[in-house]
Amino acid sequence: MTGGPTGAATGAPPPGLAAATHWARRGDRVYDAITRVGALAVIVVVAGLVVGMGHAARPAIRAFGWRFLVGSTWDPVAERFGALPFVYGTVVSSTLALALAVPVGIGAAIFLAELAPGPVRAAAAFVVELMAAVPSVVYGLWGVFVLAPLLRTWVEPALGARLGFLPLFQGPPYGVGMLAAGLVLATMVVPYVTAVGREVLRAVPDSQREAALGLGATRWETVRIAVLPYGRPGLIAAVLLALGRAVGETMAVTMVIGNRPEISLSLFAPGHTMASVIANEFAEATSDLYQGALIEIGLLLLGITALVNLLARLLVWRVARAAPGGPS
Amino acid sequence: MAEGLVVEKLHAWFGEAHVLNGIDLVVVPRAVTAIIGPSGCGKSTFVRCLNRMHEVVPGARVSGAVWLDGADVYAQDPVEVRRRVGMVFQRPTPFPTMSILDNTVAGLRLAGVRRRERLREAAERALRQAALWDEVKDRLGRPGTSLSGGQQQRLCIARALAVDPAVLLLDEPCSALDPIGTAKIEELVHELKSALTIVIVTHNMQQAARVSDWTGFFLLGHLIEFDATRQLFRTPRDPRTEAYITGRFG
Amino acid sequence: MKSVRTRRRASAARVGLTAIAALVLVAPLLAILGFLVHQGASGLDLALLSRLPKPVGEPGGGMANALVGSLILLGLAAVLGLPLGVVGGLYLAESTDRRLPSALRFLADCLNGVPSIVVGLFAYTVVVLPMRRFSALAGGLALAVIMLPIVLRTTEEMVRLVPAALREGGLALGLPRWTVALRIVVPTARAGIVTGALVALARVAGETAPLLFTALGSRLWPSGLDQPIAALPLQIFAYAISPYDEWHRQAWAGALLLIGLVLVVSVAARAATRGGGGAGR
Numbered sequence: 001m002t003g004g005p006t007g008a009a010t011g012a013p014p015p016g017l018a019a020a021t022h023w024a025r026r027g028d029r030v031y032d033a034i035t036r037v038g039a040l041a042v043i044v045v046v047a048g049l050v051v052g053m054g055h056a057a058r059p060a061i062r063a064f065g066w067r068f069l070v071g072s073t074w075d076p077v078a079e080r081f082g083a084l085p086f087v088y089g090t091v092v093s094s095t096l097a098l099a100l101a102v103p104v105g106i107g108a109a110i111f112l113a114e115l116a117p118g119p120v121r122a123a124a125a126f127v128v129e130l131m132a133a134v135p136s137v138v139y140g141l142w143g144v145f146v147l148a149p150l151l152r153t154w155v156e157p158a159l160g161a162r163l164g165f166l167p168l169f170q171g172p173p174y175g176v177g178m179l180a181a182g183l184v185l186a187t188m189v190v191p192y193v194t195a196v197g198r199e200v201l202r203a204v205p206d207s208q209r210e211a212a213l214g215l216g217a218t219r220w221e222t223v224r225i226a227v228l229p230y231g232r233p234g235l236i237a238a239v240l241l242a243l244g245r246a247v248g249e250t251m252a253v254t255m256v257i258g259n260r261p262e263i264s265l266s267l268f269a270p271g272h273t274m275a276s277v278i279a280n281e282f283a284e285a286t287s288d289l290y291q292g293a294l295i296e297i298g299l300l301l302l303g304i305t306a307l308v309n310l311l312a313r314l315l316v317w318r319v320a321r322a323a324p325g326g327p328s
Numbered sequence: 329m330a331e332g333l334v335v336e337k338l339h340a341w342f343g344e345a346h347v348l349n350g351i352d353l354v355v356v357p358r359a360v361t362a363i364i365g366p367s368g369c370g371k372s373t374f375v376r377c378l379n380r381m382h383e384v385v386p387g388a389r390v391s392g393a394v395w396l397d398g399a400d401v402y403a404q405d406p407v408e409v410r411r412r413v414g415m416v417f418q419r420p421t422p423f424p425t426m427s428i429l430d431n432t433v434a435g436l437r438l439a440g441v442r443r444r445e446r447l448r449e450a451a452e453r454a455l456r457q458a459a460l461w462d463e464v465k466d467r468l469g470r471p472g473t474s475l476s477g478g479q480q481q482r483l484c485i486a487r488a489l490a491v492d493p494a495v496l497l498l499d500e501p502c503s504a505l506d507p508i509g510t511a512k513i514e515e516l517v518h519e520l521k522s523a524l525t526i527v528i529v530t531h532n533m534q535q536a537a538r539v540s541d542w543t544g545f546f547l548l549g550h551l552i553e554f555d556a557t558r559q560l561f562r563t564p565r566d567p568r569t570e571a572y573i574t575g576r577f578g
Numbered sequence: 579m580k581s582v583r584t585r586r587r588a589s590a591a592r593v594g595l596t597a598i599a600a601l602v603l604v605a606p607l608l609a610i611l612g613f614l615v616h617q618g619a620s621g622l623d624l625a626l627l628s629r630l631p632k633p634v635g636e637p638g639g640g641m642a643n644a645l646v647g648s649l650i651l652l653g654l655a656a657v658l659g660l661p662l663g664v665v666g667g668l669y670l671a672e673s674t675d676r677r678l679p680s681a682l683r684f685l686a687d688c689l690n691g692v693p694s695i696v697v698g699l700f701a702y703t704v705v706v707l708p709m710r711r712f713s714a715l716a717g718g719l720a721l722a723v724i725m726l727p728i729v730l731r732t733t734e735e736m737v738r739l740v741p742a743a744l745r746e747g748g749l750a751l752g753l754p755r756w757t758v759a760l761r762i763v764v765p766t767a768r769a770g771i772v773t774g775a776l777v778a779l780a781r782v783a784g785e786t787a788p789l790l791f792t793a794l795g796s797r798l799w800p801s802g803l804d805q806p807i808a809a810l811p812l813q814i815f816a817y818a819i820s821p822y823d824e825w826h827r828q829a830w831a832g833a834l835l836l837i838g839l840v841l842v843v844s845v846a847a848r849a850a851t852r853g854g855g856g857a858g859r
Binding site for chain 3: 023024025027028030031032034035036038039040041042043045046048049052053055056103104105106107108110111112115116124127128129130131133134135136137138139140141142144145146187190191194218219220221244247248249250251255275278279282283294295298301302305306308309310313
């Protein structure tokens, strides 16, 4: 502790100091306790989330068991519920979204991190941040009033005419449907791919780029042999994070996907995702079983996003640990 | 095919800062030229101007000429120049996602060489030249970063040698190595010079005296003195050179 | 051997492709903003901001109750979520415990990745079911849970930015840790913490999904925390999926308003943080 004022040659500290120290230690213990309680409260919230929902989903879990995951009938009237159409819808819409967002997002990330001139980089970083801040319902609004009519009038008929031999592009062009959902999701997810991708690429040390340039590599070749391989684990993590978002996205999807619990091979057909069926039907779910089924879908959704995010985190952790050996 | 370099009125800037002032220098072929001087004197910048790495930094500028085999490198494509004038940096930088073999032939692959036989032969040749072959011949598939620091640096030298450059630039190649690694590199430099022109930047004067045939002393962006190594170290002509090599400042 | 010119051309082509990718990236945002302004500006008038929604089919009316409702919900979210988030963030930044901080960080990151609609389900099971009614409280709780990990993270970051020298100076004077934390560290980081809170609020201001079956939405003025309540994103959603052109027009206007508020607060807050607001001042 502080060496107190001298003068007194006795061994005992002045009485005021002992009291002050006592209160200081008391105060520290109280402070520690309070902050620890705060921390624990967060943990309680998360635990409560899972427990509370698990409890509410019990009626459905008891009624359907594992068949819930593979059942494709969704009939609220007859009270028969199967989650397969929604799992299918989530998988298809997210896959489509990633198939579009990953090339664009990583390409843009490479451009912004490595190749673009200075002012362009700053402007683009700003735009990417803006895009991530736009609320989902606004993307949905644009999707339902601008994108869907566009698809219905121009894109889907054209695709149907040229590529209609593929089951993917068959059926009437509704505009709303799986294709619209995939496109809107791609638009929402691509800023995340770019933002994280850019950070990953910027973290690649300059010494790597210099090594490639010194060998006589062109700008692109430098990116190809020195930057991208080094950043690959991080880029994969970025893609996984984007997948997590796409899977959980609700409002924009429910506004453009057509909201029909059907499984169809065609991208033009309306469908449903796990998130959109909950949004669409929960407020009207009258019976315990119906509600329980929807909550069970919510748990499924939680599980999938948790898994995807865990994978992404694992990758990032592995990269940080195995930071390529040797001098950096 | 070893060549010499002729540096003519070379100036270099980082933005407003004028870091190299009118350097005129001849790099003799098939010999080792050392560049010495205190920190900040411009030796690294000078060497980076020889293979056009300096201008990669935003805001960097160069004027003057560097003649290689009768042509000014500043009139050629930098990518072409950097294949003919190779560089090894201060810290070893093998590509971590590539094996030892792939690292060695990285430059060749860029140039479009595909055939595996050719690549293997070139790798063996380069690794032998870099005195690394015996240590790695049984583990060419292992990652480049699985080697020790000194070995990694020799791998980087092999990588630079694989594309058959005319000149090899070494920018303080031993500063991250232990004495044994350093000794190996110095030995290597001695062996390589019969086939290659070498320019080595070093802050270690004893090293310059050990390995080089010619030495240039830089101070504050100027070339103060350039002479045969023995001459410069025994009987320096400029008082500043003498002050530096006798350790009066550093 | 490939000639240098061939390589250069291939290189330039690929660089061009990435530039195109960057353009494709930016295009939708410009399109969305463009449409918002084009479609929404005409509907953005005083009536929108001051009137209640009219019954189905009647023209006119506004979103005043939704605006007020959103503010109330954000207030609730702040009251429920900020104290916990700031205290937790302080804990993460200062504590020397061994395992609790990393467990907390891990869980907070998990919570961050939970879809907002699932958070809505949670608030439903924990508030709506026991209360047997939809309420603003449930909506506020859902928003608070979404805000929590964001506030945790930004608070921790801002507190960590406080220079160690300041802390050590206080400790060297003999001040106990809790005084150093509350009297020196927090005031220094205060601006940054506030900014983080604002950013989190802006983010949840646009959330719709967690409100769908908690706050539910309403056509009337807010009448109590234990009653359903309107919110701007909910209203936009309801109008957008309706079949009435008049409501579509109002949806665009409302969306323009919403995005304007969200973007202004987000960008201003980020700019303030980057300008060094907080530690060191």
